[in-house]
Amino acid sequence: MCRRPFSANGRRGSAKNAGHQGGAVQVRAESDKGHSRTEIEVSLRRLFARLLGLPADQVPLDVSFVELGADSLLLVEATEVISDNLGIDVPFRDMLDAHADIASLAGRVAELGGRAPDASAAAEDRDTAARRLEPLPTAPEHVAVLPEAPPPSEGSEDSSLEREVIGLQIELMRRQLELLRSRRQPSSQDDYWKPPTAAPEPPGGREGAAEALGPHRPIEPYSGRSLAPDQLQHVKELVTSLESRMGGSKRLAARQRTVHADSRMSAGFHALWKEIVYPITADRASGSRFTDVDGNEFVDISMDFGVNLFGHAPPDIQEAISAQLAKGTPLAPFNTSVGPVSELMTELTGLPRVAFQNSGTEAVMVAIRAARAATGRKKIVIFSASYHGTFDGVLARGSADPALPPGTAVPLTRGTPPSMAQDVIVADFAQPSALDLIAANAAGIAAVLVEPIQSRTPQVQPFAWLRDLRALTSDLGIALIFDEVITGFRLHPGGVQALSGVRADLAAYGKVIGGGLPIGAVCGSERFMAPVDGGLWTYGDDSWPSAGTMAFAGTFSKHPLAMAAAHAALRRIRDESPRLQDELDRRTGALQTSVNSALERDHIPLRVERAGSLFRFSFGRGFGFPDLFFHHLLHLGVYVWEGRNCYLSTAHTDEDVTFIVDAVRTAVEEMSAQGFIRTDDGASGE
Secondary structure (H helix, E strand, C coil): CCCCCCCCCCCCCCHHHHCCCCCCCCCCCCCCCCCCHHHHHHHHHHHHHHHHCCCHHHCCCCCCCCCCCCCHHHHHHHHHHHHHHHCCCCCHHHHCCCCCCHHHHHHHHHHCCCCCCCHHHHHCCHHHHHCCCCCCCCCCCCCCCCCCCCCCCCCCCCHHHHHHHHHHHHHHHHHHHHHHHCCCCCCCHHHHCCCCCCCCCCCCCCHHHCCCCCCCCCCCCCCCCCCCHHHHHHHHHHHHHHHHHCHHHHHHHHHHHCCCCCHHHCCCCCHHHHHHCCCCCEEEEEECEEEECCCCEEEECCHHHHCCCCCECCHHHHHHHHHHHHHCCCCCCCCCCHHHHHHHHHHHHCCCEEEEECCHHHHHHHHHHHHHHHHCCCEEEEECCCCCCCCHHHCEEECCCCCCCCCEEEECCCCCCHHHHCCEEEECCCCHHHHHHHHHCHHHEEEEEECCCCCCCCCCCCHHHHHHHHHHHHHHCCEEEEECCCCCCCCCCCHHHHHHCCCCCEEEEEHHHHCCCCCEEEEECHHHHHHHHCCCCCCCCCCCCCCCCCCCCCCCCCCHHHHHHHHHHHHHHHHHCCHHHHHHHHHHHHHHHHHHHHHHHCCCCEEEEEECCEEEEEECCCECCHHHHHHHHHHCCEECCCCCCEECCCCCCHHHHHHHHHHHHHHHHHHHHCCCECCCCCCCCC
């Protein structure tokens, strides 16, 4: 795809326009209430210390939540905690833009009538304080409405669009004000929050009514700050250009929506770019690129969610699939690839036995069931900001209720009943406090499930902490489960187990091992794999499968095509490692260095963070509308899926890396020119 500018007149925004808040309605608290902003900052600092797994004194006031390692899931949780415990609604998107750090968020809370916690909280020890937030009052009745935006300039052909979008923004803010005014005004502090006098409610009881969201962020159609007229024009030109060039994908999405429900059909929805909210539909793919149904070619850095370690349609895997297709795809009999694939899995992972499933989600589900069956215990421990697929048993988050015990879990998403979270404990990732929490609840814990490198913060690689976790779980007879669905084989032929020097009891895999076809796998020690089939036994003696068994089945597990593809992929991983991973690491490191060096030089609050060939774009304070950045990349010929994890494959070349780096620079330049980015030195970005 050629890099065609979408702006017809080449206008550049100004610093004055960048700060324009035309049409916005702002809520202002009365200035004589005497509330202490400093104490509110202390209260919020405790909250984010708990969510981020950091000591409170290590959480700065003026560094953005994104820079501190918060992703959209964590920020959604923060808004829920603030709403549940403090009675103040701060939109999720405001934490990415208008109130992106503790200092500015505290100012917003103060504007809404926030009251600081009482002085007794200061005497609490750090761990207790990190779990505590005193409630804040709701917004005052008296608010000030700023004047509406000035009309667009004379002769503007887009004045109707500007009026329409600004009108939507004004209407949204008016609705928010109505909601704030309609809140019940409590008569005393005690009405805000009363600890239960009887036994605590079960997990999900009080909080069950609160909005809980899954791994994808919520749909907020009018989120973010207001835009100046030049910014609205910029967005319109981008939308118009993308829509004109990718209309085939849009038509397919519109046709499918009535019959096909999929979260990605609405992912990243925003009223400002509603007309380009649709998945790009591919027509063909090869190597590092794919071509959509309109004939546009993209450099793909999503690589099918990390599946395609060798790029799209690698010839050896294609040949293996074709050969199996020619022989048929019987499901009930075992196929001839099962044994060789099993041997390769155990050789590479260092774990002696393996069972196959259809996805990483299923692999996690089986690993947890096996751990519970082997230990006879019920509870599992997961960690803040982790992602383990969409099995109800792991869709949990830490409760915001300070009256409940540390680690208490509640459902993460609508549709998951509170009972599914009752046997889950949520601990802070990579923190010593997690080890204390596990030790305190050891008698009931069957397994600790951990992403050893969390995909949303790939730069955090806590190998020493993982070794401490391994020692503790071994001492307590608890199964340690590594979720290596994303990291497995990509970072090292032995995964993070090999990188960290930690041998897990069970490890879940998926993605790259399937060579592009659906697959999941659990590898583990004999003790923890025995519940799958009753344990080892041999012919010609009196041995028998004597271990207690659990339910384990799957019509399409070990599908002949998936096994054929896995055999080809795993052989290549075995034969080409570690040279394969070293080359991927070198190329991704070059991308990271090139992007970060250029952006640091220009003080742009955007960085690339990575672990091996897994990387993410990390947005800092002052980078407005990150989704708009990815639409710019798409316009420039670089594809990133809505979940925003990025990957390089062995098919990516140094030329591809240069193309990606140039696209990032161009996208940033175009957004800076219109005032969407405030640079780290306070400049407008021009």
